[in-house]
Amino acid sequence: MGGLVSGVGLDPKTAPTFPVAAKMALGDTQLRKNVRHATDVIQAKRARVVAEMPDWQALREAGKQIRQHTMENLDFYLEEFEANCARAGGVVHWARDAEEARRIVVELVKASGSDEVIKIKSMTTEEIQLNSALEAAGIHAYETDLAELILQLGEDRPSHIVVPALHKNRHEIREIFRREMNLPELGDQPHDLADAARMFLREKFLRVKTGVSGANFLIAETGGVCIVESEGNGRMCLTLPETLITVAGIDKVIPRFQDLEVLLQLLPRSATGERMNPYNSVWTGVDAADGASLGDGPRAFHVVLMDNARTEILADEEARQTLHCIRCAACQNACPVYRQTGGHAYGSVYAGPIGAILTPQLQEMHHAQSLPYASSLCGACYEVCPVKINIPEVLIHLRNKVVKQNTAGVAGLFDVEAGAMKAMAMIFRSERRFRAAQRLGRVAESPIAGSDGWIRWLPGMLGGWTQVRDLQEMPKETFRDWWERRGRNGD
Amino acid sequence: MVTDTVTNSARAEVLRRIRSALGRVANAEDARAGWDAVERNYRRGATRSREAVMELLEDRLRDYDARVVRVGHADVASSVKGMLGERKGRRMVMPAGLKAEWLPVGVEFVVDDGLLAGELDAVDGVMTGATLAIAETGTVVLQNVAGQGRRAVTLVPDYHLCVVRVEDVVETVPEAMARLQATAGLATTFVSGPSATADIEMTRIKGVHGPRFLDVILVG
Numbered sequence: 001m002g003g004l005v006s007g008v009g010l011d012p013k014t015a016p017t018f019p020v021a022a023k024m025a026l027g028d029t030q031l032r033k034n035v036r037h038a039t040d041v042i043q044a045k046r047a048r049v050v051a052e053m054p055d056w057q058a059l060r061e062a063g064k065q066i067r068q069h070t071m072e073n074l075d076f077y078l079e080e081f082e083a084n085c086a087r088a089g090g091v092v093h094w095a096r097d098a099e100e101a102r103r104i105v106v107e108l109v110k111a112s113g114s115d116e117v118i119k120i121k122s123m124t125t126e127e128i129q130l131n132s133a134l135e136a137a138g139i140h141a142y143e144t145d146l147a148e149l150i151l152q153l154g155e156d157r158p159s160h161i162v163v164p165a166l167h168k169n170r171h172e173i174r175e176i177f178r179r180e181m182n183l184p185e186l187g188d189q190p191h192d193l194a195d196a197a198r199m200f201l202r203e204k205f206l207r208v209k210t211g212v213s214g215a216n217f218l219i220a221e222t223g224g225v226c227i228v229e230s231e232g233n234g235r236m237c238l239t240l241p242e243t244l245i246t247v248a249g250i251d252k253v254i255p256r257f258q259d260l261e262v263l264l265q266l267l268p269r270s271a272t273g274e275r276m277n278p279y280n281s282v283w284t285g286v287d288a289a290d291g292a293s294l295g296d297g298p299r300a301f302h303v304v305l306m307d308n309a310r311t312e313i314l315a316d317e318e319a320r321q322t323l324h325c326i327r328c329a330a331c332q333n334a335c336p337v338y339r340q341t342g343g344h345a346y347g348s349v350y351a352g353p354i355g356a357i358l359t360p361q362l363q364e365m366h367h368a369q370s371l372p373y374a375s376s377l378c379g380a381c382y383e384v385c386p387v388k389i390n391i392p393e394v395l396i397h398l399r400n401k402v403v404k405q406n407t408a409g410v411a412g413l414f415d416v417e418a419g420a421m422k423a424m425a426m427i428f429r430s431e432r433r434f435r436a437a438q439r440l441g442r443v444a445e446s447p448i449a450g451s452d453g454w455i456r457w458l459p460g461m462l463g464g465w466t467q468v469r470d471l472q473e474m475p476k477e478t479f480r481d482w483w484e485r486r487g488r489n490g491d
Numbered sequence: 492m493v494t495d496t497v498t499n500s501a502r503a504e505v506l507r508r509i510r511s512a513l514g515r516v517a518n519a520e521d522a523r524a525g526w527d528a529v530e531r532n533y534r535r536g537a538t539r540s541r542e543a544v545m546e547l548l549e550d551r552l553r554d555y556d557a558r559v560v561r562v563g564h565a566d567v568a569s570s571v572k573g574m575l576g577e578r579k580g581r582r583m584v585m586p587a588g589l590k591a592e593w594l595p596v597g598v599e600f601v602v603d604d605g606l607l608a609g610e611l612d613a614v615d616g617v618m619t620g621a622t623l624a625i626a627e628t629g630t631v632v633l634q635n636v637a638g639q640g641r642r643a644v645t646l647v648p649d650y651h652l653c654v655v656r657v658e659d660v661v662e663t664v665p666e667a668m669a670r671l672q673a674t675a676g677l678a679t680t681f682v683s684g685p686s687a688t689a690d691i692e693m694t695r696i697k698g699v700h701g702p703r704f705l706d707v708i709l710v711g
Contacts, residue, residue: 034692037692037693038692038693041692041693041694042689042693045693054534055532055533055534058530058531058532058533059533061530061532062529062530062531062532062533065528065529065530066529069525069526069528069529072513072517072525073517073521073522073525074509074513074517075506075509075510075513075516075517076517076518076519076521076522077517077522078505078506078509079506088676093501094501094502094505095501095505096501096504096505100501144700145690146688146690146691146699147690150690163689163690163693165690166693169692170691170692173691190691190692190694190696191696191697191698193691194688194691194696194698194699197699198698198699198700201700202612202700205608205700206608206609206612219675221675222675222676224675224676230686230687230688230689230699231686231687231688231690231699231700231701232646232686232699232700232701232702233699233700235642235646235680235700235701236646236700238642239641239642239643239646240608240643240647250505250509255522255526256526257668257671257672257675258668258669258672260668261535261664261665261667261668261669262531262533264664264668264681265533265664268628272689274683275551275627275628275629275683276625276628276629276630276681276683277683278555278682278683278684278685278686278687278701279680279681279682279683279686279701280680280681281642281678281679281680281681282675282678282679282680283678283679284675284676284677284678287635287677287678289605292637293635293636293637294603294604294605294635294640294641295605295641296635296641296642296643296678297641297642297643297678305505307505307508311505311508311509311511311512312512314508314509314512314513315508315511315512
């Protein structure tokens with residue numbers, strides 16, 4: 001049985017730029033079909049369960065304010081979490097960057113006496129390419145989420161935050177399982193494939209003594225951790241091993257247990273279109289046996305709190321809201337660009353609109369500079385974001401940063417946006433050129449405006465623009481023309 | 492092992508970066524005031540009649556393919572017997588502290604005294620009580636207390652029969668969190684239907700690693 005080495009990680013440092021990768025993805029018609037089907041289904045489910053909530057907008061606003069408040073007091077809440085987690089028997093470690101986080105996890109696994117770990121799907125461990133570091137240290141990591149298992153066995157990479165193997169259809173998954181699990185007779189119905197995964201992983205759940213997870217929320221008030229999931233693989237990894245190691249970005253902290261009343265309503269409906277996902281687990285430190293109850297779960301529990309450039313984002317006030325993200329991926333499903341290209345083109349485990357703002361910032365703007373341009377600024381992502389992150393606003397801010405960075409050198413001469421800005425400046429400087437440009441705009445829009453002068457549909461990828469708003473047609477006459485006519489007629 | 496000096500300096504550095512990014516050192520007083528100022532204009536209490544709440548819960552549980560029956564206090568044991576007969580549950584595990592009057596005769600109940608995962612894998616199912624249930628989301632909430640037990644006990648067996656008292660049913664998520672606040676430190680699991688995945692073409696497939704079958708008996 002081969003293939004239990006993780007596939008090549010998505011690394012923004014070495015990935016091709018978005019336009020290059022997107023062009024390749026657009027040529028893969030099967031991939032585009034799979035992505036379109038999956039995002040259509042998930043969007044329809046989300047729309048249905050969001051519509052049944054009369055207070056959805058109030059929940060979004062509360063979610064936004066909770067996240068904003070947390071970031072403004074981040075040092076206080078992290079220290080509070082640390083103290084309460086330690087009081088309950090957990091051990092908290094801090095990591096400045098990915099390298100430090102990997103080293104801590106590898107050492108903790110070795111200290112647990114195991115050369116294998118079972119893993120819950122975690123984008124944070126994907127971000128730091130933990131599996132490669134574990135393999136290099138002689139530790140086998142078994143991914144236990146069905147989608148992550150598909151990727152691991154197929155030596156593939158995640159393309160979506162919530163449904164990482166969304167780009168694979170059932171036939172492709174069957175081929176991977178047949179080959180890697182040695183099941184020549186395997187059927188291609190979804191339940192056949194789920195059964196195969198159940199059989200394949202159960203023995204690992206019952207045997208492997210060390211688990212590695214990410215976290216959805218770290219609760220400062222109690223020192224507890226919350227993980228939401230569907231399959232029960234998460235519960236297996238959190239409950240059965242003797243040692244549990246949780247890796248979390250410092251942005252995952254929330255102030256109080258009560259805040260879950262907002263976040264546990266926003267997240268499942270936005271992420272998978274369910275009223276509640278099948279399982280949410282909340283645990284606090286180590287639950288040891290006492291006179292009244294049996295011990296529950298691992299006897300050793302570690303949390304690694306990782307920065308890895310999150311404080312850089314925190315320092316940029318206009319981009320800080322990027323850290324509010326609760327990783328639901330609703331923005332990916334709604335994005336007309338993501339729906340065409342799929343996730344791999346973004347060259348990062350964080351794809352889609354949130355990836356377009358998160359990835360370059362996690363790289364401190366040194367890599368993935370094309371990502372803030374991977375958007376038509378249509379605003380569909382903002383509309384569906386459960387914590388109201390204004391992604392278009394951050395995209396524009398980051399474009400500005402990229403342009404400033406790039407026009408500093410020779411590269412600026414060839415920069416598209418810098419070029420467009422220069423062309424605009426040229427048009428504005430000449431009255432004749434300005435008039436010509438205005439006329440051109442009106443001619444171009446005339447076939448798409450309705451008889452009432454409102455534009456409700458725009459072609460192609462611009463369609464996202466009119467999905468959530470109507471545009472008013474440009475007036476037949478410019479202010480400039482009207483002013484001149486008025487002067488001539490003397491009225 | 493990770494040396495204390497390394498994580499201590501990492502801790503100091505991360506906190507220093509945060510404070511430099513925010514331009515201040517956050518404190519408990521500001522945090523409390525800021526948290527209190529969060530606008531919570533969403534529904535925080537029930538808006539339906541009790542009967543409507545119960546109907547909603549039954550409907551939402553069935554939507555997840557769970558079987559649901561509602562019985563009086565005197566009829567729990569016979570209802571359990573009926574459910575176990577249909578599900579072929581002959582040898583069941585149960586946590587200590589489950590009400591004796593809920594247990595029918597003629598079924599073998601093994602009390603969990605720290606059974607190994609392999610032993611839990613060998614029983615037909617598990618029967619527990621619940622801390623509460625949330626109607627709007629079709630959720631039962633379990634905690635590590637008498638009658639509900641360790642998390643592994645409701646995870647490894649393939650079938651879970653859960654008994655919920657009517658007085659423990661709330662309509663909304665905020666009501667549930669308010670009731671759980673006092674015991675927030677206990678290991679807590681929210682269960683909404685049988686284990687499932689949507690990882691293959693976004694089709695919800697029932698039953699992956701957790702129990703593939705969930706039944707609920709509402710009492711009262």
